[in-house]
Amino acid sequence: ILNVEQSPQSLHVQEGDSTNFTCSFPSSNFYALHWYRWETAKSPEALFVMTLNGDEKKKGRISATLNTKEGYSYLYIKGSQPEDSATYLCAPNTGNQFYFGTGTSLTVIP
Amino acid sequence: DADVTQTPRNRITKTGKRIMLECSQTKGHDRMYWYRQDPGLGLRLIYYSFDVKDINKGEISDGYSVSRQAQAKFSLSLESAIPNQTALYFCATSRQGTDTQYFGPGTRLTVL
Numbered sequence A: 001i002l003n004v005e006q007s008p009q010s011l012h013v014q015e016g017d018s019t020n021f022t023c024s025f026p027s028s029n030f031y032a033l034h035w036y037r038w039e040t041a042k043s044p045e046a047l048f049v050m051t052l053n054g055d056e057k058k059k060g061r062i063s064a065t066l067n068t069k070e071g072y073s074y075l076y077i078k079g080s081q082p083e084d085s086a087t088y089l090c091a092p093n094t095g096n097q098f099y100f101g102t103g104t105s106l107t108v109i110p
Numbered sequence B: 001d002a003d004v005t006q007t008p009r010n011r012i013t014k015t016g017k018r019i020m021l022e023c024s025q026t027k028g029h030d031r032m033y034w035y036r037q038d039p040g041l042g043l044r045l046i047y048y049s050f051d052v053k054d055i056n057k058g059e060i061s062d063g064y065s066v067s068r069q070a071q072a073k074f075s076l077s078l079e080s081a082i083p084n085q086t087a088l089y090f091c092a093t094s095r096q097g098t099d100t101q102y103f104g105p106g107t108r109l110t111v112l
Helices: none
Strands: A005-007 A010-014 A019-024 A032-038 A045-050 A056-059 A062-067 A072-077 A086-093 A104-109 B004-007 B010-013 B019-025 B031-038 B042-051 B054-057 B064-070 B073-078 B087-094 B107-111
Touching: A005 A086, A010 A019, A019 A086, A019 A104, A032 A072, A045 A056, A045 A062, A072 A086, A086 B042, B004 B087, B010 B019, B019 B031, B019 B087, B019 B107, B031 B064, B031 B073, B042 B064, B042 B073, B054 B064, B073 B087
Parallel strands: A010 A104, B010 B107
Antiparallel strands: A005 A019, A019 A072, A032 A045, A032 A086, A056 A062, A062 A072, A086 A104, B004 B019, B019 B073, B031 B042, B031 B087, B042 B054, B064 B073, B087 B107
């Protein structure tokens, strides 16, 4: 079992604010790191997958970075919008199993 | 049509009953997974299957069994349901490689 920690647990920001979350995981047996976006009453949807130390991915206003040596990943949202409100899950993959964090719940206040 | 479907979407049952949750996919993926989600605990892996002849236990397999009837079908059974199995259950699929997971809509199971 992998110990995956996400912080903060929840976050409320004003529309237009930029924000970031952290995912920490053991750096040993690392294969890939996934970020998912999970809206209420829906299923988790994939945002990014990163495999190499120093990887950076971007999709619109959302971006992510990866540090496999120290075991963390950051997710950034620039200029948050109400439609960004969701729970953001990170999931390190050891090659056989996924281990999901409990997520960061983001609420963007109009 | 949805790529990953789950039936039923909601189920209420009684302690001791046998329950089967079904998952089907049209994505052509070889890998399938069953997770449960409990408030405050995130998604936890119950079982996973990398192909039809491969079944593996996940983090919390006790009290559950699975069957991979075909590449496209993966069912989860609760042999004798108990109240602490009340949860939201998700099926997911992936392709070998980066293993990005594609989730079904979930099944909400309540065991009274």
